[in-house]
Amino acid sequence: MNDRTSAILSSITRQYISRAAPVSSASVVADCGLDISSATIRNEMVALEDAGYIIRPHHAAGSIPSDKGYRFFVENMNYVDLPLEEQRLISHMFHQVEENIEQWLALAVSLLAQRVQNIAIMTSPKPPSCRFKHMELVSLQEHLALTVLVLGGAVVRQQLVNFEHPVTQEELRSIADKTVRNYAGLSASQILKRKTVLSANEQKVTDCIINLMKTEDQRSNEDSYIDGLHYLMNQPEFNTGNRIVSLIGLMEQRKLIEAMMENQFDECGVQVIIGKENRAQSIQNLSVVMSRYGIPDEAIGTIGIVGPTRMHYGRAISTISFMSSMMSKLICDLYGRNEQNNIEKMQNN
Structure with a gap:
């Protein structure tokens, strides 16, 4: 976009932000101080409309910026600090x-x-995202265990996990130990990206952990x-x-x-x-x-x-x-x- 077209778009955007009314070509001429006719401004505005930078809410009305026009304005404005x-x-x-x-x-x-x-x-x-710190699996029934998840900041969350086949407390302890070794210090998104070979029961526990951690992240x-x-x-x-x-x-x-x-x-x-x-x-x-x-x-x-x-x-x-x-x-x-x-x-x- 050349300097003249940019100045016209900037004028339309500034005036519309200030007045909340569609901007006419005559207003642009008065605002910009460009040594060009109103007809030339109108032609430039038609080109801006064709390119998607401005729109006319009504056929006979002036123009207002589109999202694309606002984006150009924001990307090219001169920023100043708060007074x-x-x-x-x-x-x-x-x-x-x-x-x-x-x-x-x-x-x-x-x-x-x-x-x-x-x-x-x-x-x-x-914290930007919760981090896995530790976990325990407690057997409640043959197919049911309680997941006790400890996150960074001493946050503790619990959830029940159902297994398809009977699982002993010793097996649960082994799953918990492996899970801690694999995931200590990781976020939910990092756990999802880990390429780790898991058994069906280990995957069940991992899915439970990820759900708990995502829920905790959303609570923030x-x-x-x-x-x-x-x-x-x-x-x-x-x-x-x-x-x-x-x-x-x-x-x-x-x-x-x-x-x-x-x-x-x-x-x-x-x-x-x-x-x-x-x-x-x-x-x-x-x-x-x-x-x-x-x-x-x-x-x-x-x-x-x-x-x-x-x-x-x-x-x-x-x-x-x-x-x-x-x-x-x-x-x-x-x-x-x-x-x-x-x-x-x-x-x-």
């Missing part, structure tokens, strides 16, 4: 509350929603914070009852967080998912801006914004970037102090 004064204000507010993760999360999600005028979501920092999204629905209701995209009712339903059933988390996550930086780029069909008319925060490989949470595709992406990205960085530092400091306190307690005992 220093705003950074200081947010930091000051965090230092006014008790040093407690729950209070930090509640404050963070409220501030984020207020500043971006959209829905803000945060999940509590937890349950401890979450969400705010900002009232801001979203003021957006013109949600003037119709159906869209807002659908969104409220997603929030009440905790499906909005699940939908956001379905997106493929980059390991670092802020990620922007626009419209149909979302994996979950339920939010393909929305955009998501999200990032990880916390301590890598130890305690990771997610911070995100959900709103219409007509989002102030620059502000959303700069706010998410600052908030995730600040939360990471706060949690790192807190974990460090807790770890030091635990060491001192052990030394005093």
